[in-house]
Amino acid sequence: MRINVLQHTPNEGPGSIQSWSQKHHHQMFIYHPYQYNILPSAAETDLLIILGGPMSPNDSTEWILRERELIAQLLENETPIFGACFGAQQIAKTLGYQITKGPKEVGFAPVYLKSKTIPHLPAELLALHWHEETFEIPAGADLLFSSDLLENQGFVMNHRVIGLQFHFEPQADDLREIVINDGNYTKDNLLNQTAEDILKTPVPIENKAVMFQLLDYITE
Structure with missing residues (x-):
């Protein structure tokens, strides 16, 4: 399987998704469209991973629009897609749903399962x-997760698409990379966690297992 990853900022990489790819002996190709304006074609994509980033799907940057053209082709082809944060918003936006301002959540907080689909x-x-920012749940999708501050934290649709507003993919090294480079983003957030608080929080070991479960589900 060829896994094409769309990475949107240097400090938010695939994390445990790469471990899943290696476990199954897949080939992973990581694209940086925000920097190089290069995207894979639908024909060469068996699984698309769309990662987070500081931009918004409401921006009109060329690569953001081209990325949604790719997503639309893959949705039509029923190719598996997983989106995290900005990635999930891009999927919803491609399907015609709004991306709006939501509560600023930065740090670790519980999410609650809302569907037994998986x-x-x-x-x-x-x-x-x-x-x-947050997405509307697309028609035909099941609400998958909610948090105390935000209902629409995740969706699953057609056994092929999962979008999460939060992150299961970072491991300990990934978390440190995110926080040391983007720690200022923690200011004025509703979880009231500082960069130091986040760095002191161990990444739950079950998150990697759940990430594997989600990818297994959309590719089986």
């Missing part, structure tokens, strides 16, 4: 949040 997921997990 078997054997835990009822509650501690996830990393790093966002202040």
